[in-house]
Amino acid sequence: MEKVRLKIKTLSHFKGQLPQYQSNLASGFDVRAQLVTTLVLKPNERILIPTALSFEIPQGFEIQARPRSGLAIKQGLTLLNTPGTIDADYRGEVKIIVINLGQVPIEIQDQDRIAQLVLAPVIQAEFELSRELSETERGTGGFGSTGVS
Helix, strand or coil, X not given: CCCCCCEEEECCXXXXXXXXXXXXXCCCEEEECXXXXXXXXXXXXXXXXXXXXXXXXXXXXXXXXXXXXXXXXXXXXXXXXXXXXXXXXXXXXXXXXXXXXXXXXXXXXXXXXXEEEEEEECCCCCCCCCCCCXXXXXXXXXXXXXXXX
């Protein structure tokens, strides 16, 4: 598997383990909550969780923040802007926007694995103004235009 060097900086409030992949072929590495006290997230409540990490992302890449599937299915904890984008020129602390879509309050404790981050390639568009676009079978059909199943 190809690897890309990713510089990581721990901030003054960082404690615990550096991010790591949980299996050999995992695409995402887990990040942990860096909290002073336990948080209780009520149903439909959202909060910004600090990770105490900053990254030097190589040009041509981004980091995407994604929910952890186990937390999503078991507790209803997910990320609001999924996938969240961390651009290559951002050097600040990565914080994770979580929301409780479940029925009961969720406790988030210091060092809980709260999200997974994926290093992904980026291709920027070169815009070309055009009066016409090529025809397709679908055409301008939008939401639901291809049927239910």
